Amino acid sequence: MKKAWTPLESAAPGTSSVAPGGDGAIRENLKEEGLSALQPEEAVARTLVVGTSLSAALLVVGLVLSWLPAGRHGQAAAGVGLLRGLLALDPGAWMRAGLGVLVSTPLARVLVAAMAYLRRGERALAVVSLAVLGLLLLGAGLGVAHGKAL
DSSP: OOOOOOTTSOSSTTSOOOOTTSHHHHHHHHHHHTOOTTHHHHHHHHHHHHHHHHHHHHHHHHHHHHHSOGGGSOOOOTTOOHHHHHHTTOHHHHHHHHHHHHHHHHHHHHHHHHHHHHHTTOHHHHHHHHHHHHHHHHHHHHHHHTTOOO
16 A cells, blocks of 8 residues: 655655745754644643543542432532532532533643643743633633622
8 A cells, every 4th residue: 555645755865855944844843852743732632631531530420329329328418518528429529520620621721722832932822822711710700700600
């Protein structure tokens, strides 16, 4: 099976496939510096995968606990902190924790993107990411202030 040609391959043996100042030159410079060309995107993807996986795991534990007979798991009293509910194996606490992680994952994604952009020296993108994070936090704060649950 013949390998497909890519733009980074050279046209003739012994010639360079990297045009001066082109995308290939940027990739070559990043390779020389030991950096990944997709570092911010990879960091964001990992954040989303970890956040979603953790949220799903917490929700599944809460669901399984809710299926157990009443005497098999704890039932935390109303108003008890989330940590106590988790330790008491209260299904509702596990589900609240899962939803909390799910809701906070986009916030973490924006923060991770801002940090990755700062590491790469892309200040403009970092500022935009931080502005988006600020707007998200402002919206959440206003929702809480007006009695709307997150």
